[in-house]
Amino acid sequence: MQLQLTKPICFFDLETTGTNVAKDRIVEISILKVYPNGNKESRTWLVNPEMPISPESEAVHGISNEKVANEPTFKQLSKEIYKMIRDSDLGGFNSDRFDIPLLAEEMLRADVDFDMKNMVSVDVQTIFHKMEKRTLEAAYKFYCDKNLEDAHSAEADTMATYEVLLAQLERYPELENNVKKLSEFTTRKQSLDFAGFIVLDEEERAVFSFGKHKGRTVDEVLEAEPGYFGWILNADFPLYTKKVLTQIKLSKLNNKL
Secondary structure (H helix, E strand, O other), X not given: OOOOOOOOEEEEEEEEOOOOOOOOOEEEEEEEEEOOOOOEEEEEEEOEOOOOOOHHHHHHHOOOHHHHOOOOEHHHHHHHHHHHHOOOEEEEOOHXXXXXXXXXXXXXXXXXXXOOOOOOEEEHHHHHHXXXXXXXXXXXXXXXXXXXXXOOOHHHHHXXXXXXXXXXXXXXXXXXXXXXXXXXXXXXXXXXXXXOOEEEOOOOOEEEOOHHHOOOEHHHHHHHOOHHHHHHHHOOOOHHHHHHHHHHHHHHHXXXX
């Protein structure tokens, strides 16, 4: 089985200092880039997160503060990483809810204008949960009949994720071997930002999904309460959420001109 691709797809996995998308940082990133002709290239980087790694996270991935103390920061690596993924779609395991949002935060902190407008994503975990509802180790055993050695190392998890997707395509004939279709199948909800604070309603209008303005359109809220925009920009929201909200506001201003 080979993925039917019209452009490259980058499967990737992150190991991090913790699980807070807005605050935590990457300590390891591994990328497997698969090209339409079947060729592959793989890179793995250790990253100095410039903040302490939580004991809970170190217990999972085994990467200590000492191990990454002399590694490059994400800002130093960002252009090299972005060059590898910018022409590709993205794939991962739980990537729509964690890895892609956190990667976007790191890119924006590094002043890389990361955007998903020309990309789609395939979350292999969503396919697995819709079909079987288990973990990556169980998915690897179930679909590939292999034991996942070195689980929670970014490289092992990345390779296993790619192999699981190929096996899923073999097992489920109803899954179309097309990255755009797989992305549609793995999309949980239509959100404009990765964290899901701004979503599309049935009329495809941008609406807030949280707080006192939950369910109201962004345009309506910004018109009635202009200070709400400033509050979000100064509050502890993900950078990508702030970017999306700013784009909506600027678009509304430009339409008035």
